[in-house]
Amino acid sequence: MKRIFDLFLSLLLLLFFAFPLLIIAFFVRITSTGPILYWSDRVGRNNAIFSMPKFRTMLVETPAVATHLLADPGKFLTPIGSFLRKSSLDELPQLWSIIKGDMSFVGPRPALYNQDDLIALRTTYGVEHLLPGLTGWAQINGRDELPIPEKVKLDVEYLQRQSFSLDMKIMFLTFLKVIRRDGITH
Template identity: 55%
Template sequence: MKKVFDLISSLIGFIFFLPLFLIISLIIKLSSPGPIFFKQRRIGKDNEEFYILKFRTMRIDTPNVATHLLENPDKYITKIGKVLRKTSLDELPQLINIIRGEMSVVGPRPALYNQLDLKEMRTKKGIHKLVPGLTGWAQINGRDEIPLKEKVELDKYYLDNKTFLFDIKIIFKTIISVVKSDGVQEGKNDVKLDKTKVRQ
């Protein structure tokens, strides 16, 4: 049921948002030099890597570190990028990842390829067996504001309690969180991050 729901909902979502998809792509292309999409290596099901897709929200000369580590991220985020990040529309291309079967609508957010600490913690708890999601239980319970250990515990809770109705609940709460922009942070904070990570 989950696979069928993922495929049908992502196809419907892609068709529904196609006009917006094209408008955003055009604005990105005309407003700043560089590609429309930002591809990033992530860890998927069974720890196999794939490339996640996002709309590019930063200039091409941005230092190759996590956004959290930038002294002044506003300096590098494009004008359209600020809007896309605030509304989470930069995640829209991940519908393509879901159609490909690399992601699910609901699941643990895919770790960066070199986020080895998170990879190890998830593997020990069996979370790596889940298909990563566009949104997840941890996403609606803190997002950028909570440390990795707590995120893993929330992912484990999802693993132990996942049902179709639970997924619907998470999707509904995600919509509310996006509207309120809950848990979104830019720039440095007190979350410790590996300085070798590429920007998110």
């Protein structure tokens, strides 16, 4: 049921956002050098690595670490990077990962391949068996500000409580957070 919902909604959103996707791609291309998409190696279900696309918001020479670990993340942003991040429009290409089956709309956010502490803690509590999501329980309860143990605690809570109604609640609350720009660091 969840997979059918993910496929249907992602295809519908791709149709709806087709023109905006082209406009964003155009502006990414003309405002900085490098590819339009940034393919990030992420940890998926059962700790398998997959490539997750995002619109590129950082300069090509930016180190491949979580943004909050950069000393001055602002200096690595492209001219439209801040806007894309604050509006969450940089996430739209992840619809491709949902169509492919690497991600779902709701689940724990996929860890970067080098976030060993997050991966280990999620593995300890069985969270690695979940398909990672575009959004999740931890996302609506703190997003980037959460320390890793708190994030994993919320991932475990989602693992134990997952249901279609909870997923709908998370998606609705995510929509509100995106509109309000809550919990976005850069």
